[in-house]
Amino acid sequence: MEEKTLLTLEGKQKLEEELVYLKTVKRPENTEAIKIARAQGDLSENAEYDAAKNEQAEIEHRIMDIETMLKNVEIIDGGSGNRNMVHVGGKVLLRDPEGEEVEYEIVGTKEADPFCNRISNECAVGKAIIGRRKGDKVVVDTPAGKLTYTVVKIINKK
Numbered sequence: 001m002e003e004k005t006l007l008t009l010e011g012k013q014k015l016e017e018e019l020v021y022l023k024t025v026k027r028p029e030n031t032e033a034i035k036i037a038r039a040q041g042d043l044s045e046n047a048e049y050d051a052a053k054n055e056q057a058e059i060e061h062r063i064m065d066i067e068t069m070l071k072n073v074e075i076i077d078g079g080s081g082n083r084n085m086v087h088v089g090g091k092v093l094l095r096d097p098e099g100e101e102v103e104y105e106i107v108g109t110k111e112a113d114p115f116c117n118r119i120s121n122e123c124a125v126g127k128a129i130i131g132r133r134k135g136d137k138v139v140v141d142t143p144a145g146k147l148t149y150t151v152v153k154i155i156n157k158k
Contacts (some may be wrong), residue, residue: 005069006076006088006108006121019066030056031044054106069110076108083156086129088121091155094129106130124148124150 007015017139030052076089086092091105104125105118112120119126128140129151136151 003072004074005072005110007069007073008089008107009075009077011111012070012075013075015070019063019070022063022066025043026059027063030059037128081139084133084153084154085152086132088130091127092151093153093155094125095150095152097149101152102127 009070009144014152033052033072034049034056037043037046040046040048045048053146086109088105088106091103093101093103095101096135106121106126106129107118107122109122112118112123121127121130124140124142128138129149132138134151138151140147
C-alpha cells in the first residue's frame with residue numbers, strides 16, 4: 001500500500017493544475033522538440049535530440065509522481081482537529097529563544113516551504129509542536145543545538 005500524501009486543498013489544486021499543464025502544454029511542446037531534433041539527421045551526436053529526450057523523461061517522471069500523489073492524497077484541513085492543540089493543517093505562533101515570534105502553518109512534506117513559514121509535520125520543529133497547547137515550552141533538537149520554543153497561540157482556520 002502506498003503512503004498517504006498529506007496536502008491542503010490548495011496544494012492539491014496546485015498539483016492538479018501542474019498535471020494539466022504538463023499533459024496539455026509541456027508534453028506536446030517536448031514532442032515537437034523531439035520531432036524537430038530528429039529531423040536534423042544523425043541522432044548519435046545530436047545535442048538537441050539528447051536534451052529533448054532528457055526533458056521528456058523529466059516530464060514523464062513528474063507526471064507519474066503527481067498522479068501517484070493525487071491517487072494517495074489525504075486532505076488536511078486547518079479547521080479540523082482539537083482547536084486547542086497544534087495539528088497538521090493548522091497554524092501556530094511560536095516564540096523562539098531570542099523572544100521573536102514566528103507564525104508557522106503545519107503542512108505535509110510535499111507542501112513544506114520554510115521560506116513561506118510552511119513547515120512539515122515531519123521536520124524537527126513540526127514533530128515537536130504537534131499535539132502541544134498554548135503556553136507549552138518545546139525543546140527542539142536542531143543542527144544548531146537544542147532550542148526552546150514557546151507555543152504562544154494556536155490559530156485555527158474557520
